[in-house]
Amino acid sequence: MKDLQNNSSDIKVVDALPSYQGPGFMATSLDKAIGLARKNSIWPLPFATSCCGIEFMATMASTYDFARFGSERLSFSPRQADLLMVMGTIAKKMGPVLRQVYEQMAEPRWVLSVGACACSGGIFDSYPVLQGIDHIIPVDVYVPGCPPRPEQILQGVMNIQQLIGNESLRRRNSPEYKALLASYGIE
Amino acid sequence: MTTTDKPTIDFIVESLKAKFGDAITDVEQQYDFTVIIIDKKNIIDIFRFLYDDERFQFRFLTTLCGIHYPAFEKPFAVMYQLHSLVFNIRLRFKSFTTKDDLKFDSLTQIFSGANWMERETFDFYGFIFNGHPNLKRILNVEEMDYFPMRKEYPVEDQTRYDKDDTMFGREPAGYKKLT
Numbered sequence: 001m002k003d004l005q006n007n008s009s010d011i012k013v014v015d016a017l018p019s020y021q022g023p024g025f026m027a028t029s030l031d032k033a034i035g036l037a038r039k040n041s042i043w044p045l046p047f048a049t050s051c052c053g054i055e056f057m058a059t060m061a062s063t064y065d066f067a068r069f070g071s072e073r074l075s076f077s078p079r080q081a082d083l084l085m086v087m088g089t090i091a092k093k094m095g096p097v098l099r100q101v102y103e104q105m106a107e108p109r110w111v112l113s114v115g116a117c118a119c120s121g122g123i124f125d126s127y128p129v130l131q132g133i134d135h136i137i138p139v140d141v142y143v144p145g146c147p148p149r150p151e152q153i154l155q156g157v158m159n160i161q162q163l164i165g166n167e168s169l170r171r172r173n174s175p176e177y178k179a180l181l182a183s184y185g186i187e
Numbered sequence: 188m189t190t191t192d193k194p195t196i197d198f199i200v201e202s203l204k205a206k207f208g209d210a211i212t213d214v215e216q217q218y219d220f221t222v223i224i225i226d227k228k229n230i231i232d233i234f235r236f237l238y239d240d241e242r243f244q245f246r247f248l249t250t251l252c253g254i255h256y257p258a259f260e261k262p263f264a265v266m267y268q269l270h271s272l273v274f275n276i277r278l279r280f281k282s283f284t285t286k287d288d289l290k291f292d293s294l295t296q297i298f299s300g301a302n303w304m305e306r307e308t309f310d311f312y313g314f315i316f317n318g319h320p321n322l323k324r325i326l327n328v329e330e331m332d333y334f335p336m337r338k339e340y341p342v343e344d345q346t347r348y349d350k351d352d353t354m355f356g357r358e359p360a361g362y363k364k365l366t
Contacts, residue, residue, distance in 0.1 A: 092328045121347060127335040128327060131347040 014040060031169050038082070038108075039164040040070035042157070045081035047101060049088030052115035052147040056087050059150040069157055078104040083160060084137075087153075089117035090130045102137045103186060107172050110164065112156050113139045116146040138180055191242050193274045196221050199243060207233060220279055227265070227282040231292045237269060237278075238297055245269040245278065248298040251305065253312035254281075257338045261285050265314060267294070293319040311336035 017036060019028035048056055060066045060074075075081040078101045090098055102111070113133055116122035119142045121131035133139060140163055143156035171177055181187070194202075200223065204211050210229035215222040225233055237245040249268040256262050261283035269278050282291070293316035294301035305316045306325040313334040316322055324331065333340055 093326075095328075121344065125343045125347055127331075127340075127342065127344055129344065131344050135346065 031167075032165075034169065035165040035167060039161040042069070042071045042083045042110075042161070042164070043073055043075040043081050044071050044083040044085050044112075044157075045075050045078055045101070045105070047084060047086045047088075047098065049090060049094065050117070052087035052118070055147045055150055056085065056114065056153060059153045064150040064154060066154070066157070069154070069161065071157070078102075079106060081105055082109060082164075083157075084109065084111045085114060086111065086118045086133050087114040089122065089124055090133055091128050092130050093128070095130050095136050098133060099136045099186075108164075108167070110140045110160050111137060112141050112143065112160055114143045114153055114156065115148055116144060119144060122146060136184065137186075138184060193276070194242055196276070196278075199237075199276070199278070202240075202242075203233065203236075206236060217279075220277070222279045222281060224281050224283070227284055227291055230267075230280075230282060230294070231297070233280075234267075234269070234294060234297055237271075243271055243276075244273045245271045245276075247272050248294065248300050248304075249277065251294065251301060251308065253308040253314055253336070255312060255337050259283070263289060263312065263314070265291055265308065289313055290315045290317055292317050293322075295319055310334070313337070 014036060017028045017032050019026045021027075046053070046056055048054075058064060071083075078084070082105075084102055084105060086098065102109070111133075113119050117124060117129070118133050119139075121129050123146070125131070130136070141156050141159045143152050145152050148156075200211070200214055200221070203223065207225075207229055210226040210233065211223060212226060213224035215224070234245070237243050247270040249270045251265065251267045254264040254266055256264065263286060264281050264283045267280040267282075269280070270276070284291075289312075291314055293305055295305065295316075296318060302320065303325060305314075305319055306322060308314050309316065309319075309322055310324045310327055311334055323329070327335065335342075
């Protein structure tokens with residue numbers, strides 16, 4: 001604790017929010033406070049179908065340690081997840097399954113598309129493969145690579161964290177967001 | 188079970204020719220595999236005969252699939268491979284047809300294992316198997332409206348939009364081929 005206070009340690013804690021402080025109180029914006037809490041406690045749902053999923057396993061393991069970013073706990077139930085991580089080739093037959101998983105997630109929800117296949121179909125430019133998951137669900141961050149290294153996946157998650165931290169609390173009720181979902185035919 | 192000697196391939200072919208005559212159109216040797224070209228009208232009779240006859244006992248259907256040879260006079264074929272587990276003999280059969288006549292008799296009445304293979308063959312080539320209990324797509328999405336392994340359809344997915352230059356075999360709008 002002493003180390004943290006005198007800043008001589010490598011361990012970083014999140015910076016305090018810009019706020020107005022006085023004796024015994026601190027005032028800040030609700031958006032920012034909630035964003036700070038949300039972005040450092042993401043529960044990801046790994047939807048791993050192929051080799052990018054193997055890279056994700058490395059990302060979870062001790063060397064890269066995904067848990068450092070507040071995502072210690074993977075949620076294998078979409079109902080409790082905040083972030084859908086799609087890693088791997090999505091066959092057209094898998095499309096409706098992926099979509100149902102997305103629909104079962106509660107708002108606010110984010111989607112990270114990992115790897116060339118999930119982003120665009122990748123090398124599988126052929127009849128059975130969905131040419132990018134953004135044909136069926138909206139995507140927040142794309143991670144390129146075939147497969148991407150764990151550092152890239154972490155970068156993608158950090159970009160998601162930025163989105164979450166800066167998101168307005170009103171965004172999910174905005175007409176733009178509703179129009180986006182409507183364009184995918186999602187209620 | 189009666190013990191009989193292992194029949195030679197030639198003997199099997201001769202027996203088939205003696206019993207079915209013109210239904211055996213041709214016999215080829217592809218590497219070390221004997222391929223018997225048969226008329227699709229007699230498929231059930233031939234396979235039933237090979238199945239029941241104690242001298243052959245072809246009671247295992249290894250595989251079955253469709254083939255499309257666009258250059259052939261009869262461009263569509265169904266290929267079957269039978270295995271006699273008792274004598275350890277394998278045989279391959281092909282039956283050719285034209286695009287207007289893709290109806291075959293279903294083998295499910297002899298081999299239950301033909302069920303999914305025939306569904307796959309229907310799924311990818313559009314062959315219709317008469318007497319199949321549940322002939323619908325098995326591997327592709329049910330909404331698919333074509334038969335993707337036929338050569339007249341492109342293998343690439345037509346919903347792709349990030350690869351529209353000539354490097355990938357697609358021609359952008361207005362592109363003129365060099366002659």
